Amino acid sequence: MLTVLVTGAGGNIGASMIRGLCDWNRSVHIVGTDVSRYYCFLSQADATYRVPPASDEAYFDRLSEIVERESVDVIVPSNGWEVRALSQHSETVPAVTALPQGGAVAQFQDKWRLSQAFADKNVQTPKTILVEDPSDVKRAVDNIPTDYIWVRGIGIKDYPGRKMRDLSRIVDWIDYHDGWGSSTVSTYLPGDDLTWLGVYDDGTLVCSQGRKRLEYGESRSWGTGAPTVSRTIHREDVNELGKRSIETVDNAPHGVYFADFRADEDEVPHLTEVNPGRLGTTSSAFYLHMGLNLTALLVQIALEESYDAPPTFNALPAGFHYISKANCDPVVVTDEEIESEGFEP
Template identity: 30%
Template sequence: MEKILITDVGLAPSENVIKSLNKSLIKEEIIGVARNPLHLITSKAQTKRHIPYEYVLGKDYKKSFLRILEKEKPGLAVIMNDKEILEISKFRDDINALGTKLYIPRHGVIEKCTDKFESYKIWQAEGIKVPKTMIINDISDLKKALSNLGDKEGKVWLRATVGAGGRGALPTSNYEFAKNWIDTYKGWGTFTVSELLQSTKTVTWLSIWYEGELVVAQTRKRNSWGFRNRNLSGVTGVTEVGETYSNEHVNRIAIDTIFAIDKKPHGIYGVDMTYDQNDIPNPTEINMRLFTTCYFFTEAGLNMPEIYKDIILYQKFPILEKKINPLPDGLLWIRDMDREPLLTTEEEIHKLIQ
């Protein structure tokens, strides 16, 4: 039996990958790696390995990670943390030498995607519609950005260039508030200010590519953010209600966004887009990992984690009637804390209120 190592287990993204893999036709042993022992104990991985806090992305991380690979000998490592993808990519040759495969983009591509300002500059140069953005190195940059990029109310979008889950995101028109916010994050030089988009209307285009060829892509609208009332920006990175969706304009923008960064895509590319005031989707970032709601697609009939690992471990590609948006539109995935998510439709919901 093949083995698959998955990082950051015990958290929703990785656990939903594990649940998807457990539904695949060919089963593998899942080795879960985490830095928090509480996450390990709650994980559904069959085998669990701990990397101490002080090792994570520190000087001993490479040695610790390779030691686990030497002991467990997995055929594939699935990395579920953006910063960890960047770090592991640096010693991918050592990983491959141990017989473990990675299915990730080239290192230079990963560097561009993990820095939101770098990817923004590439998209802007390629003529892709993106919100005007400035890197904030000092207070003069902040004042200039607030003056030049504000909407009718003077509001801009402030966020960290690296990180997920809406890290550091804040809509504001207040200079003192913005300055204190950046101070709190120690974010001078690593925060940007952008034009404010319609942050309530977003789509994600999750895709798998192999040596420049698209294998499959599925679009999901985000109808609402979970726990949005617990966050100043209302953006948490937690989808409360997702909906399958297809739109040719979104498809074209997503593909152009990916090719602007990588002429030969290989691995996972999840393009996040937010609509602007003219109802045009603007790319905001590309993630190179499976999303939390990949299990939504699995339950709906599209098991992307299975497709992903079957390609690398067994050279088995899916047979699909449609490569782009094979799932029907209008499927809803409703999530909340401490209960199983639910797959349903608007029609089923309306039956309850008629």
């Protein structure tokens, strides 16, 4: 029997990937791992183990022990920390993965380095300044000609991004997060909040899908965290820009990536970040609801098996909304249903 290990099994992405493996028309023994002694209880895997953080030197010893004990064939990580660790030390663990190259992962996960990588490429990004002390904040406020600027950390889930303008509040916000040298301020773009997910197999784009985020009802800041409402879209510019954003940095893309964009006042998308090697909170659940089992596809790519490939672009129909909130069962609703059955105020 095929054995697949899902990391972060007690989290929302890990839970969706486990559902994908359970829905697959194939017998799979599912092993879950999680860092949290509490979230392990949320895992729906057949067997669940606690592991140290991926930054801990004991991480690979513990993971290898689990892989050997459970005869794991494939590892599918669900978070950026384990994507980075596994992509850089894949030979350490006796199981296969479908992950990008370690160097590309490191560059994608550093938002400042990523913005600089596109400075002389044909990919538009917001004007961005690295802030190392308060004088950089003043320079940014003086030189970014928008009503607001976007302040955020540059690493993996460093700290929430926030739309701000007041100089003293920006300095206090960065101070509070001990973010000098690891924060950026950027042009705040007021247009559509867009994302594009692509799955690659050894340099070839297998399938992709674009989406527009509509509401962040449970997030502390717009554009941070998972949206509560998002909608599938078919946009040629987003498809082209998403593909180019990945392939500009990674010359042999492999596995899954999702690129985020914000549009300017003329509705031109600008790249804001790329998340390599993992599914997102919404895509892992939404696309599975729509019949696109990306977890199963990634396992087949890792095993170098043949598979039925979805359409390269626009893998799902446009105009479907995914609506989800904590403690509520998510629903998928069409444009037509919202127009004809939407609740009146």
